[in-house]
Amino acid sequence: MSLKMSSVALLAYFTLNLIYCNAEFSTEDCASLGFIKANLLCSSCDPLKDFGLEQLVAHCKECCHQDDKTPHEKKYARAILEVCTCKFPAYPQIQAFVKSDRPAKFPNLQIKYVRGLDPIIKLLDKDGIVKDTVAIEKWNTDSVEEFLNTHLDKEEDDERDYLKTNQI
Known part of the structure; x- marks a missing residue:
């Protein structure tokens, strides 16, 4: 037995x-x-x-999750990171991103300070219409940067853009 x-x-x-x-x-x-x-x-x-x-x-x-490298991945023309400075102590990673040199890497990213708002990223099309909104309160600085690298169109450097280059 x-x-x-x-x-x-x-x-x-x-x-x-x-x-x-x-x-x-x-x-x-x-x-x-x-x-x-x-x-x-x-x-x-x-x-x-x-x-x-x-x-x-x-x-x-x-x-891990498999990376989505398929062509259907959405890209956006612009993004707006909205945050309230009074909430920076609650979101130190977002504060570190905003105050660092990382946002300068994204010329099509605007940082907007909105009183009382938890941090979000609004994704806009080429006509400036908000197509998606993402809550980022639990993200770290690397996650924000990776997300923007993935979902923002790269702005083309046009040598003929006289306003940017100050050429005549």
Whole structure:
């Protein structure tokens, strides 16, 4: 009888291990490993090797979302980051982004101070019509920059634009 019992227990153990090995990590599992599953793109896992963190790559891949590199990815002509300076203490990462040199990298980004507003990014089309609004209160400076790099059209440097170059 005990041989049957131990065989059943062993079978249950191997079955649970097989299920666990094939299962995706939960949000809690990823958090305990130091990854935020909701924001982690798989393209962020490969650079870990550059820093000697090869052992984290497998776990990172279990927690990440596939990057959407398809042509249907939305690009916007302009963006407005709206924030209230009185709320900077509650959002130090957004304050760090706004006060850094990072916004200068995006000539089609406007920072607008709106009293009492939690930080958001409004995405506009070429006609200046708001097409999307994204809440960014839980983002860090790198996330904001990555988002803008992904979703903002790159402004073309037109050598013939005399107002920008001050040429005659």
